[in-house]
Amino acid sequence: MNYRSLGIAAIVAWVIDSIYGFLVFGLALNSEFARYPGVFRSFEAVGGMTPLMFGASLVGTLAVTYIFAKGHEGGPGVAQGLRFGLVFAVFGLFSISIPSYVIYNLGRLLAVESAVAAFVEMLLMGVVIGLVYKPAVRRVSS
Secondary structure, X not given: OOHHHHHHHHHHHHHHHHHHHHHHHHHXXXXXXXXXXXXXXXXXXXXXXXXXXXXXXXXXXXXXXXHHHHHXXXXXXXXXXXXXXXXXXXXXXXXXHHHHXXXXXXXXXXXXXXXXXXXXHHHXXXXXXXXXXXXXXXXOOO
């Protein structure tokens, strides 16, 4: 495993994910979240907790990148990343997004919008990781 490449891929994916998260969840869906003040913090309240959110998402992205690197099968990075991102997104949809809709008292529209946004987010992360991560070169002994 190429730990240097893993770290770089994780940081790049984290930055892209943070931008995506701000644009989609912070701005585009903000008015939908605001309809459920008993469930979601206000945009301003979340702003005061961003160091915790960014720190946690960096650790999570490092873990996801490690999982990607452990399962890397060789071949083009974009294909590996797309395949991984799709599996990661399906996992998120069926183990996080749909159960969250069942548990939290959210409207169907917000559930669908946030599930689609999270699916795209996870797919995007997989592609970015696949594009950036380069496995260690195996040395052939003679």
